[in-house]
Amino acid sequence: GRPPGLRRSWSSRLRPPQLIALTFAAAILIGALLLWSPLAHEPGKSITFVQALFMATSAVCVTGLAVVDPGSTFNLFGEVVMLVLIQVGGLGLITLGTLFALALRRRLGVSGRINAQQQVSATTLGGATSLVRAIVLSSLLIEAVGALLLLPAFIPREGVGRGIYYSIFHAVSSFNNAGFSLYPNSLMNFVSDPLVNLVVTGLIILGGLGFLVQLNVLAWLRDRRRNRLSTNTRLSLTMMALLLGVGTVFFALTEWNNPKTLGALPLHGKLLASWFQGVTPRTAGFNTLDYGLMGFPALFMTVVWMFIGANPGSTGGGIKTNTFYVIVASAWSMVRGRRDTTLFGRRIDTETVLRAMTVGLLSMALVTLGFMALLLLNTNRDVLFLQLFFETVSAFGTVGLSMNATPLLNTPQEIVLIFLMFLGRIGPLTFAVAFSRPSPEKALVRYPAARDILIG
Amino acid sequence: GRPPGLRRSWSSRLRPPQLIALTFAAAILIGALLLWSPLAHEPGKSITFVQALFMATSAVCVTGLAVVDPGSTFNLFGEVVMLVLIQVGGLGLITLGTLFALALRRRLGVSGRINAQQQVSATTLGGATSLVRAIVLSSLLIEAVGALLLLPAFIPREGVGRGIYYSIFHAVSSFNNAGFSLYPNSLMNFVSDPLVNLVVTGLIILGGLGFLVQLNVLAWLRDRRRNRLSTNTRLSLTMMALLLGVGTVFFALTEWNNPKTLGALPLHGKLLASWFQGVTPRTAGFNTLDYGLMGFPALFMTVVWMFIGANPGSTGGGIKTNTFYVIVASAWSMVRGRRDTTLFGRRIDTETVLRAMTVGLLSMALVTLGFMALLLLNTNRDVLFLQLFFETVSAFGTVGLSMNATPLLNTPQEIVLIFLMFLGRIGPLTFAVAFSRPSPEKALVRYPAARDILIG
Numbered sequence A, B: 001g002r003p004p005g006l007r008r009s010w011s012s013r014l015r016p017p018q019l020i021a022l023t024f025a026a027a028i029l030i031g032a033l034l035l036w037s038p039l040a041h042e043p044g045k046s047i048t049f050v051q052a053l054f055m056a057t058s059a060v061c062v063t064g065l066a067v068v069d070p071g072s073t074f075n076l077f078g079e080v081v082m083l084v085l086i087q088v089g090g091l092g093l094i095t096l097g098t099l100f101a102l103a104l105r106r107r108l109g110v111s112g113r114i115n116a117q118q119q120v121s122a123t124t125l126g127g128a129t130s131l132v133r134a135i136v137l138s139s140l141l142i143e144a145v146g147a148l149l150l151l152p153a154f155i156p157r158e159g160v161g162r163g164i165y166y167s168i169f170h171a172v173s174s175f176n177n178a179g180f181s182l183y184p185n186s187l188m189n190f191v192s193d194p195l196v197n198l199v200v201t202g203l204i205i206l207g208g209l210g211f212l213v214q215l216n217v218l219a220w221l222r223d224r225r226r227n228r229l230s231t232n233t234r235l236s237l238t239m240m241a242l243l244l245g246v247g248t249v250f251f252a253l254t255e256w257n258n259p260k261t262l263g264a265l266p267l268h269g270k271l272l273a274s275w276f277q278g279v280t281p282r283t284a285g286f287n288t289l290d291y292g293l294m295g296f297p298a299l300f301m302t303v304v305w306m307f308i309g310a311n312p313g314s315t316g317g318g319i320k321t322n323t324f325y326v327i328v329a330s331a332w333s334m335v336r337g338r339r340d341t342t343l344f345g346r347r348i349d350t351e352t353v354l355r356a357m358t359v360g361l362l363s364m365a366l367v368t369l370g371f372m373a374l375l376l377l378n379t380n381r382d383v384l385f386l387q388l389f390f391e392t393v394s395a396f397g398t399v400g401l402s403m404n405a406t407p408l409l410n411t412p413q414e415i416v417l418i419f420l421m422f423l424g425r426i427g428p429l430t431f432a433v434a435f436s437r438p439s440p441e442k443a444l445v446r447y448p449a450a451r452d453i454l455i456g
């Protein structure tokens, strides 16, 4: 028994991963109730509670998958609720959850310390408050600039009032990598429009950079003598550039002559659309071409890119670029028989390697189980194997790209995707740490190593 | 420059993983030339060299995938070539490769030592010769008993001479987990035959146990006081039982009412067929039901089971049961915040964990790349996404189950599967170690650890 004097309140007894998961869940529930209420609907429209829950989860987890078309289902109030949920999900919860944890002045255990570092993206937790202020202000600034730049595209098409609103909505949705659009066909109307293509992909890339990377780069630009780029920043920027470049070129090569996608476009449209579809799988979710009409190779590349995702500590999802790099690099070191994996003159320590491999394998297991559940629950014979796989990875990676199967799913399948989006956003390892009892380490007993286990 | 006096012959300069890979390749090439020659064909039949190479690879790697029907394409000589290749692939090369390496009296490096241990399945390499003799004799004994038990099934159907030959062929093919049958529809004629079902699954399980496990269990049965079951044996047996049990029950539950599979059978047939299809994905490759007619859940379970595969050091393939266990258990330990993963009172050391995770991730990458290649090269519009994925995993796991797409593939796709079978059999990590230049360890320079890399 714990002495009664040491008993703490329920909130102070929660560990940071639990707080983050519960804060997320609370925001989703409030959002779902608001979106379910008739206040949020266009006249004559109504949706089920699970549909509302799906849309709220998709917004808070900045996924962008939709079981109903937001533009024609929700009225202005409903759309603003979506926008607030996206903003809260993209920026707020991660930092708020950590601040909450810090405000309780709890001593962070090892797993808590790792998580808080990841979520705030701060190497020193002392400066968390000013860090969060910087995050929020810089994000709002970037979104405002993005919205201004989008005005010339939306005002001629929608009129002044609607044009301003559409610019703000799509700028926020882009920077937060949410991928929700007020158009039922996403941004397909703008496939060859240079302005929309470049502004939206710019916002997506800035949002997916990771806050720590963003601040580190800004500090470095201000004073290159005193501030250096960290290993994390160098790795994140290199991986980002590599994935964007390879994704764009691969998409162009495989779809160039497909008459249903790039083949129908003029040359500048082909180039813009290749770039856009190279950027969006990481993990924005807008599209300017129909994913239902692409060939297998482009779809498969998209699935892999969606799984890898964006930089850690960003508005994007997936297992994250750094996780992917550490997995690949340490596997290569093992093949070459090297003791260490090095990177920019630094060694990647074993704890980082094990963590990366665990995240990779847990994520693959989660995608496998989710996909299996969708298959088992499937009742619609028109839905293809590939479509279900695509939607599974898209939900896990909080991407929101769709092969148009999401609106065809039944309620149990919708619930599976809700779980996948939630688990994908807070991360399978964070979730597992949050809801498993920490095992007290028996420091006095350590078993001898079994070195006879045969592997592979 | 190396002093001329220290120069060694090419064979003594090869490391064991290279020797194993090259011996495999040599056996495949000799087999392909024999199977390509008109000596091996039924009158009026002929096959391309790539088809012969495919069949030889499939036999040596004990896979069982077939681009031509062996029973109607090859004459008796051709079939005996297949049988010898299966026997050589299942038993010989692994042990021969190691003996060859030992005979050269080479000092084994770290990676070499691990590999040799794995391949011979001996904890002490000193007793390798007697160990190999025991392996070969016990295998031939088990195959002989199996063939005798199968006589009552094949003689009434095929006559005495052919019946004896069919019994021997199917016993060897079962024990070596090769999965080649002389019937074009595998063992579907025997779906409700208790004798064939039980003998064949018994041989498959014995072959997939792993030689070290087999010898350890025999020693333990002879004298339980002096000999104990090793951690490896306990883990292998537990995983085997678990996968067989879950596989059978899952298959029965999901296919019970499918009129094209279990639904059409009497009760005892339903039970036998569930058991058979629960056993065969690990990684035998015979089938008594048509995989082209099964539902998604059963197919998906089969894919996962094929990927996991059999015990290490056995005739079966896949990433191996122990690898799978170590991955799952160490991920769970990380979630629970434990320092060590323990198992039967032993700790699994970090080197084993990293090795298992690397094997798992390399295998997933190999399957992903192979699948991608098959998709890119696909020219037959009747071949489905799911079929190609199934054949990819089947080739990698050296399983040989098929959704009937293998005979429809074009020559470049056949070459992709040849590589997958080869890499899957010798193991992606062994292969990578074999054909990469070992990196000289710079013992004097060790970089400081970068602990700021954000993961997941």
Ligand SMILES: [K+]
Binding pocket: A062, A063, A064, A177, A178, A179, A283, A284, A285, A398, A399, A400
């Ligand atoms: K998204």
Ligand SMILES: [K+]
Binding pocket: B062, B063, B064, B177, B178, B179, B283, B284, B285, B398, B399, B400
């Ligand atoms: K096989």
